[in-house]
Amino acid sequence: MNIGQAAAASGVSAKMIRYYESIGLIRKTVRTESGYRVYADHDVHTLRFIRRARDLGFSVEQIADLVSLWQDRDRASKDVKAIALEHVLVLERKIQELQEMASTLKHLARNCHGDARPHCPILEELANDETAPLPVKTDAKFGALGKVSA
Amino acid sequence: MNIGQAAAASGVSAKMIRYYESIGLIRKTVRTESGYRVYADHDVHTLRFIRRARDLGFSVEQIADLVSLWQDRDRASKDVKAIALEHVLVLERKIQELQEMASTLKHLARNCHGDARPHCPILEELANDETAPLPVKTDAKFGALGKVSA
DNA sequence: GCTTGACCTTCCCATCATTGGAAGGATTAA
DNA sequence: TTAATCCTTCCAATGATGGGAAGGTCAAGC
Structure with missing residues (x-):
């Protein structure tokens, strides 16, 4: 073949x-x-x-x-099961993440008229500065404020 | 800055x-x-x-x-909403896909003793030839049986 | 036998968003 | 001045997959 x-x-x-x-x-x-x-x-x-x-x-x-x-x-079935269940956890974590995204978006979309006018809660929320981002890699070792004097 | x-x-x-x-x-x-x-x-x-x-x-x-x-x-909010809802669809499709994987796996894992013995329904199912795979790109243009005589 | 087309080979590139790292220059505080 | 910190660009890798080029092979039909 x-x-x-x-x-x-x-x-x-x-x-x-x-x-x-x-x-x-x-x-x-x-x-x-x-x-x-x-x-x-x-x-x-x-x-x-x-x-x-x-x-x-x-x-x-x-x-x-x-x-x-x-x-x-001579495998032990627990070794197989462990791999499967670990993967289930990863899948469920991912599912939850996506569900949170989807429900946020659906909520925003529900409040958006979706017509020809410019007013749009979706954009408003995306532009909302109140939603604090988590810390992130910045290339800088001490963040925006510089090294805190120890 | x-x-x-x-x-x-x-x-x-x-x-x-x-x-x-x-x-x-x-x-x-x-x-x-x-x-x-x-x-x-x-x-x-x-x-x-x-x-x-x-x-x-x-x-x-x-x-x-x-x-x-x-x-x-001068945007129309419907343009924003369309993007958001399209993305919701993609998310929901992905969620369903992952949920199917997770539920299959959980079902299999539930039936696996998870002990030191080798018997394992998870592996049995993965090895199950009855589950027909969908058609796929093969590099060949006429599949496993060669060109069907027209 | 020769042509043709389907098939095979290897090799490189692209995807998507992101990170890592190297080599080197700029800035700043001590 | 020096050392630490930050910046620059460029290149590479991730994971799983597909696309495609250039070229060799095989089988069928003429």
Whole structure:
């Protein structure tokens, strides 16, 4: 099986298969005399596993861990579960972040007439200086006020 | 005001201020004789606006639109509202995607003992070939079966 | 056998917003 | 004067993916 067929059979693009090989997520395959990569059914099986994990939002690094646990007959299921639950936490943190953005925006939009007039609470809120930004990297080591005399 | 002070006052890092300038999101500032960028209060105000928009997840491109609407006294609030609501849609789509991932994973994790034994429904599901992947770019133009005879 | 088109190879570039760091000049306080 | 701090520009990296060029290979049809 060539890479294109493996791609179609696994749902992982040929580009990504080569990439996964280059970063060591999957092993280098046998090549034909002319240099074409050759894949067997079990390679496609692995690619499908990777594809499913990717669809669940796992990072390539986590996928590498999952693949190696998958191929380890003596794995402990708690190791797999730990990766999954850690990822759930990340997902839920992200979800909450996005929900906060969305609800703020919906609130602002609800109060915006959305007509031809210029008055707009959305812009007003964005321009609102009362909303203090958190500290941030400034390039300067002691912030806007200079070094506080110790 | 130097860039570091503008950064501390706005919550946008000096690095990003330079970047925003380079891509044209903000105007080039006056410089001192020695080349230091000089910022005024209204620049900080703009940077805070940008920072607030960024915190709400707007892309730089959208922020550029918002800034220009903000500075246009004759804007129509519907133009602002359209950008905001479009972004809400994107956010909600993303939220749903992440929620599906999280709920699948939680379901799988609930059924995984998470002990020292190797049996693991999480890995089983990832390895499940029944879950058909969607079509994907393969590098090949006619998929795994070759060109269908027309 | 030769042409053609589909397929493969490697290599480089772009994305998006952001950070890191190097090399070197400017400013400022002690 | 010196040392610390800040500024400058430029280059690189992130993560996962796609785009595309330049060129070699393979299979089908004439």
